[in-house]
Amino acid sequence: MDLQTLTEQLRDFARRRDWGKFHSPKNIAMALAVEAAELMEPMQWLTEEQSRNPDETTRAHLADEMADVLLYLLQLADALEVDVLQAAFAKMERNETRFPPV
Amino acid sequence: MDLQTLTEQLRDFARRRDWGKFHSPKNIAMALAVEAAELMEPMQWLTEEQSRNPDETTRAHLADEMADVLLYLLQLADALEVDVLQAAFAKMERNETRFPPV
Amino acid sequence: MDLQTLTEQLRDFARRRDWGKFHSPKNIAMALAVEAAELMEPMQWLTEEQSRNPDETTRAHLADEMADVLLYLLQLADALEVDVLQAAFAKMERNETRFPPV
């Protein structure tokens, strides 16, 4: 159960529905931004403190929206032939320099 | 090089900067939505076709923004104790039923 | 029927519900971003051409989401004591210089 397996499942899922024509990087990025907003929505009127301890229903809802973000992110990475995990490790290294620890 | 290792690096990175106080789920979700918009921004005036074949500079920029989305997603998952990879596989199963192949 | 009247209605609406405590600029900005995503969502899988000619149901849905964006924008402007109409005219002037006509 890893990102590569999930990416292949997504590719297969879209192929069997003939959704390739919809999945331009532009469209996938829109869909990802919509899901990111849906992930933010249940917390918009909570205090920060409340958001640290969501009830079980909210937490399950948030987990579902996080899944959607990941699924579109992997589809975008696949469409653009980007290794997003490698890009994330590279970003971590740059951040280490950009934000020196106190 | 996997999500678990990356999550632990992120936790350590934030701890060494004493950023825990900023990282409420609410704030991380906002930051994630901002990064999702930054990922969309370079494609907003492209045609869908153009977005399928970005030049190398744009592709590198997009990879960098995708990395940021993944980093915040993992931090949010860590803060909420959600296994986002498992949630994504579970979502795939539900989608299989919700959207029957043609 | 103008922005000032609408702003006063919004202020009165929130006051009668005792929602002032929720309406920090940070929270209103989140709510506005969520509405902006909901405005984008019905067009995410349309072609650009299709988005130029939405059917009447979609157009009414979009009008409703545009209303939500405007309502939060005015509430944010009110909370921060910003004259958003004046800011928009000022921005137009700067854009005239930033993007010289061909």
Next chain:
Amino acid sequence: MDLQTLTEQLRDFARRRDWGKFHSPKNIAMALAVEAAELMEPMQWLTEEQSRNPDETTRAHLADEMADVLLYLLQLADALEVDVLQAAFAKMERNETRFPPV
């Protein structure tokens, strides 16, 4: 200085730059969502309380981003022939019923 005048300035501005081809409702909605995120960004690590009292630089920055949101909202309304002010008053009426005052 009203929304109608601003809308006509925007129409003229785009016409003189031949930007009509970029301004499909889909693209404008993306641009609006990007601006909404830029409006949220300066407040993402602030506490709610801090966001209620931004320093003058931040407030000017936020005013500028609010202007951008309004400009794209009016362009979208113009493209879709929606009277957004009327839609907002109509929404206020519905909200009065949806959320009865305490």
